[in-house]
Amino acid sequence: MNARDEKEKMTVKNYKKYYIEIDCAIFNLQEDGLKVLVVKDIDDLGVTHWRLAHDWLKKDKTILETASGILKRCIGENSSYLEQVKAFGFTSSYSIKEDISIGYYALVRIISNDLEKHIAEGHTKWIGINETSCLNDKDTVILNYCIQEIRDSICKTAIGFNLLPEKFTLAQIIHLYKEILGIDIDKSNFRRKILATGLLSDLYEKEENVSHRAARFYKLSLQHQEILLNKELNFHF
Amino acid sequence: MNARDEKEKMTVKNYKKYYIEIDCAIFNLQEDGLKVLVVKDIDDLGVTHWRLAHDWLKKDKTILETASGILKRCIGENSSYLEQVKAFGFTSSYSIKEDISIGYYALVRIISNDLEKHIAEGHTKWIGINETSCLNDKDTVILNYCIQEIRDSICKTAIGFNLLPEKFTLAQIIHLYKEILGIDIDKSNFRRKILATGLLSDLYEKEENVSHRAARFYKLSLQHQEILLNKELNFHF
DNA sequence: TCAAAAGTGTTATGATTACACCCATGA
DNA sequence: TCATGGGTGTAATCATAACACTTTTGA
Incomplete structure (x- = not known):
């Protein structure tokens, strides 16, 4: 098929144009586990739905700009990690055509005032990644795919640190891996592994006002752009 | 934003409909390395281009059906492995909008008569994955992304066997991994690893008419649907 | 001085690597 | 009997897992 044929075919009825949706699973790590942001959506019948x-x-606007826009609208300007996972096609009862949605996930650490306002007003909330019964099938599929991608990625790259503050303790890193992977992690062995990567810089600072031995603070020894590319990790859980 | 708002917005001019392209990198393993199928495309000026x-x-038609259709059209009916990688957006000089393309890769072993005819007629050819100068930037991006996905996947799952015949020798598996990963593989160590997975069944058959010790034939001890899901491999090269 | 969590050390086990070596086959 | 590639064995090294132990802190 040559370019002329292609152009002719593009004008022929059997090729179809699509509205393309971008769905973004925005993750935040909290004390009691990994959370994903859902937004309220009230349908024509007045029924409330929660959606990614x-x-x-x-x-x-490019695909990436649109995804960035969603992220910015929800959590404001910051240095979150944003990554596309894949395109999804969903058949619906409304149309013969598939609904096309491109799935993204974001790992965020900073919560903006805007977001806090939206949460306070009930427009938005964080839900645990295992408490997704409020979501429709489509969003559940996208969310679960994103979670699996994150699980794979945090064992190979440093992207997980996008969920931690700029300075953090080893216990926080262990919390991160434990909550995302859903497994118990041996403190001692994990410490050896993560320190051996050379990924962490000791800040020679300690926690204060804790009723137990104060933990050291570390920071990532990588620049932001390097985090994306870094493939130094090789964790096998 | 509720469903009513969404519907209103869908009719507003700033949301755009897109033709969605599916690009499929079809791979075949040959004696001299991993090859990808490219098809001839002659533009309005009569210039020949080669495209995925x-x-x-x-x-x-769903996304997957369209991708399957491309594969069937190119190589006929068979049990190839087909997987989506992600959606790509390309800015072009023809349009303000991005061109949206969903990338797929296929791993094929059987070459049909139709394909051989198309190759003979010059409509189609196999090119080495490192000899891609004939491709445009867009196809090069998609191809390289697919290759990286395959490299990651063959170390974690059995999908690579979709590039081998139903029965194969250990040397063929080593060839597969060597060509795809671009590294040398120690025969002895690899043999131990792959046999330890329990993935292979010894067919108690041997090569014939070879001027050296005849190699054993093996087959995968998995059903086809299991291959997709199998996460038993854990190769770290 | 106690509880709690940080942080260190030790040992057994298993995986990986780098080889040397033997075996079967057709020419 | 030779060249070629299939196939086996082994020892050193490295990574991992399991778990006991010591240290620091506020209460």
Whole structure:
């Protein structure tokens, strides 16, 4: 098929144009586990639904810009990690065509005032990644795919640190891996592994006002752009 | 944003409809390395271009059906492995909008008569994965992404066997891993690893008419659907 | 001085690597 | 009997897991 044929075919009725949705699973690590942001959606019948953050592709905006826009709208400007997972196709009862949605996930650490306001007003909430019964099938599929991607990635790259503050203790890293992978982690062995990567810089600072031995603070010894590319990790759980 | 708002917005001009292209990198393992199928495309000026196999989404066809259709059209009916990698957005000089393409890769072993005819007629050819200068930037991006996905996947799952015949020798498996990963593999150590997985059944058959010790034939001890799900491999190269 | 969590050390086990070596086959 | 590649064995090294132990802190 040559370019001319292609152009002809594009004008033929059997090729279809699509609205493309971007669905973004926005994750935040909290004391009691990994959370995902859901936004309130009230349908024509007045019934409340909770959905992943989403938008549709606009003219003059790229896929990535649209995903960034969703993230910015929900949690404000910050240095979150944003990654596409794949395109999903969902058949619906409304149309013969599949609904096309491109799935993204974001790992965020900073919670903005705007977000806190939206949560206070009930427009938005964090739900545990295992308490997703409020979501529809489509969002559940996308969410679970994102979680699996994150599980794979945090064992190979340093992206998980996007869920931690700039300075953190080893216990916080262990919490991160434990909550995301859903497994128990041996403190001693994990410490050896993570320190052996050379990924961490000791800040020679300690926790204060804790009623037990104070933990050291570390920071990532990578620049932000390096975190994305870093493939130094090789954890096998 | 509720469902009513969404519907209103869908009709507003700043949301855009897209033709969605599916690009499929079809791989075949040959004596001299991993090959990808490219198809000839002659533009309005009569200039020849080589492209990955592709099509656009049609009405009444899902993304997956469209990708399967591309594969069937190129190599005929068979039990190839087909997997989506992600959605790509490419800015072009023809349009303000991004061109949206969903990338797939296929691992094929059987070459059909139709394909041989197309190759003979010059409509199609196999190129080495490191000899991609004939491809445009867009196809190069998609191809390289697919190759990286395959490299990651063959160390974790049995999908690589989709590139081998139903029965194969250990040397063929080593060839597969060597060509895809681009590294040398120690025969003895690899043999131990792959046999330890329990993935292979000894067929108690041997090569014939070879001028050296005849190699044993093995087959995968998994059913086809299990291959997709199998996460037993854990190779660290 | 106690509880609690940080942090260290030790040992057994298993995986990986780098080889040397033997075996079967057709020419 | 030779060249070629299939197939086996082994010892050193490295990574992992399990768990006991010591240290620091506020109460």
